[in-house]
Each structure stands twice: as C-alpha cells, then as structure tokens.
Amino acid sequence: MNSQCEDKNICLNCRSWLDKLKDKIPLSEGEMTLLKKPKKVFTFAIPVKMDSGEINYFDGYRVQYSDALGPTKGGIRFHHEVHLEEVKMLAFLMALKCSLLGLPFGGAKGGVCCDPSKLSQGELERLSRGFIRAIHSFIGPDIDIPAPDVNTNEQIMAWMVDEYSRIKGKFIPGVITGKPVELGGSLGRNIATALGGAFLLKRMAELEKMNPEQTKVAIQGFGNVGGNMAKILNDWGYKIVAVSNAQGGICSQNSLNIKDLSTGQKDGDLPATAPEQCRPIPNHELLELDCDILIPAAVSHQITKENAAKIKAKIVLEMANAPITPEAEEILFEKGIKVVPDILANAGGVVVSYFEWLQNSSNDYWTEDKAFRKLEEKMNEAFDRVWRLAGEKNYDLRTASQILAVERIIKAERLRGNV
Ligand code: NAD
DSSP states (O other): OOTTTTTTTOOHHHHHHHHHHTTTSOOOHHHHHHHHSOSEEEEEEEEEEOTTSOEEEEEEEEEEEEOTTSSEEEEEEEETTOOHHHHHHHHHHHHHHHHHTTOSOEEEEEEEESOGGGSOHHHHHHHHHHHHHHHGGGOBTTTEEEEEOTTOOHHHHHHHHHHHHHHHTSOOGGGOSSOOGGGTOOTTGGGHHHHHHHHHHHHHHHHTTOOGGGOEEEEEOOSHHHHHHHHHHHHTTOEEEEEEETTEEEEOSSOOOHHHHHTTOOTTOOOSSOOTTOEEEOHHHHHTSSOSEEEEOSOSOOBOTTTGGGOOOSEEEOOSSSOBOHHHHHHHHHTTOEEEOHHHHTTHHHHHHHHHHHHHHHTOOOOHHHHHHHHHHHHHHHHHHHHHHHHHHTOOHHHHHHHHHHHHHHHHHHHHTOO
C-alpha cells in the first residue's frame, strides 16, 4: 500500500469498533483495511433557487460503504449538522444492519447540510430534486437505493423518484424506498421499525420468561418509532409506565393508555397537561425509572457514563441509533443489563424497504398482513442467530451482532476475490 495515501479515506468511528472485534474474528490486515474504508464517497454542491430569487448552494453527501452483498441501501437525512464523517459512520452501520438481517444489500447513507424547518415547500422540493440530479448516474435499483431518514419523508421520496424517472425517461420505482403507497410504497412501511422492534421484544420476553402484563416499559421519544412502539406494546398488554418527547414526559404507576394520549395530536406530541393519575417527569428521570424494559427511541447518546449507573431496567432495546455511549455500555454490562443493539433492534424499517424493492421489481404488491408476517420471520431469524452466538461464546448481543454482520460481508468479499 502507498504509505503516503494510506489512511485518507478511513472511517474513524468504524476503525475503533472494528479494532474491538480484532481478537474475536480472524481477519487479515487487508480484510480489516477493506472494512475500514467506504467503497465510494460522493460530495457535491446542490444549487437551489430560493423563493427570494437568490441561488443557495447546499452541501450534499452520499457514501456507498460496502457493496459486497448487493446494491447499497440507506437513507438520506436533511440536517444542519450533517457532515461527511457522520455519513460514513451511518453508511457503515447500514452495511452491518443489512448483512445481519440477511438482506441482499450493502450499506449506504446520504445527507444534505440544511435546516429544513427554514425552507418553504417549494425550496424543499427543489433541494430534493437537486440531490437526485447530482447523484442520478450513481444510483439505481441495482446500484444504490436511497430511502427516508431524519427530516426526510414520503413526500420527499415522491419528488426524488419522480426526478430520477424524468431523467431516465420512464417510471423506475425501485430506485427509492419509503415512497407513498400510490407510487409503489409498501403497505406497513410506516410502522415497520417499531413493529420489528416489538417482535424482538416479544421473542426476548418469552426467552426471559417475562409476562407482558407484569412487564413495565418506559419509552423515550414519541415520534414514528417511539409512538408506534408504545401503541403496539400497549395493545399487546405490556404496562407502559412512561413516555416522553423533546419537551418532557409523563409517567404512571399503572399502564398509560396510549390511544388516549395520542388522540387529536400530531405525531410526536403528548398532551400539554398530564392526564389524571399521571405525573409529568423530565426526560432524564424517564431513563432512570424503575422499569423492566427501557426503550430509547429519540436521539443518540442519551445513556452516558453520567447516568448509566442509575438505569434500573433489565433490558434496553436500542430503537434510536447509538443511544448508548460505549463507556455507558460498559457500566450497563457490569450491572447485568442486556442491550439489544440498534443494528438489530431498529432494522424493521430496512427489512420492509427490502420488501418494497422486491414488490417494485416483481410488480406483485403484498397485503399489509403478508408484509408483517415476513417481517416477523426476518426479525426472529436474525435475533435467534445473535442469541445463539452470544450464548455459545458468552458475548453481549452487540458484539455477537457485529461479528455475524462482519463475517457475512467478509465471506462475500473473499468469494469476489477482493481480499
Ligand atoms: P421522529 O422525529 O418521528 O421522533 C423523534 C421523537 O423523539 C419525537 O417525539 C421528539 O420529540 C423526541 N425527542 C427528540 N429529542 C428528545 C430528547 N432529548 N428526549 C426525549 N425525546 C426526544 O423520529 P423517529 O423516526 O421516530 O426516529 C427516532 C429514532 O429512531 C432516531 O434515532 C432514528 O434515527 C431512529 N430510527 C428510525 C427509523 C424509522 O424508520 N423512523 C429507522 C431506524 C432508526
């Protein structure tokens, strides 16, 4: 290797995770290097005509981290803190997630550095179409398939698939997932992430002999993932003792009635005043409540070395991406708390995205029931593989998940002759 160029494209976060696995998977130095570098990185400026008539340039990124297992797959986020190193790390996580779930996809991620709350609908549409114009030669149903992520939604996916189809001269729905149903989206995609996590929890509760009616659950975040998770688990008989959003939370000794809380509110909202027999709580208190299962479903780095020792749950289900810092996780493990890692827990969304892509390529559209049945199968298969390896080798569930994911990628790279 040319030593002058050696480390330029390395993903710094991935390097530290992979280094931790070194003594657990036999990988050559070349294999390690391959895993630490994204395959393709695109950075571009997107010119957007603002409503004022002025042209603004937005920084856009797309990282296609690994294509060993198939076309790359991953969302596009619009956020004012998006930067290349973060996009690389998220693309690596997508590669692990797709591999762990046994999907025929590699991993990718994209982003635009912008504050969508300051853009009009027209500006948002021109930005979304501009992203596709910048990247259209490098994406496609068999190359790289974007999807929604933070601050991007079905409408943005609709503009993106339309722009791509206009450029190519025909409708190509399989280039993007997370589309509205009318444009080839899959039934069930909107609750897929939450339902996928709920299936895992059901499996784990059975193994740990936990009875839903006596299992207390606290959920941080009441948006797409947290809100739907609360509704599903409430319907399945679990005791939801607390929920929260960015403004704060509510808790109850008995189970909260989630349907009552959500009535008449838009997604992510909680009632302004706590209902009878409930009390308002600040967010940090929710994390430290006396409960059996804690579900962080909001933002990253919520459980840190400062509060980890106060966590009382027996199981933490990571529905958000990276809600636990590595130092905090060590403390949780010392306390015997089991952590179901993000690459497994929140994979339901990408699994149903895969179903959407399958339906687009076959033109055979599924019922919601079929999508949910297949989702449960996929989640359980992956969970059982992780649980078995963790039991056999005495690994925590994150280590077992990462090992299984990395092994599948490396086997494919070896067969391709890339290492
Ligand atoms: P969302 O925007 O719909 O909801 C986020 C919720 O978190 C809102 O209720 C918000 O008020 C709350 N929140 C924000 N900051 C908070 C804080 N500090 N404390 C408590 N609550 C806070 O987002 P979402 O789609 O539900 O995603 C939630 C998490 O799940 C994110 O980390 C996302 O990356 C991850 N995730 C989502 C999907 C998906 O399909 N939506 C898939 C994989 C991972």
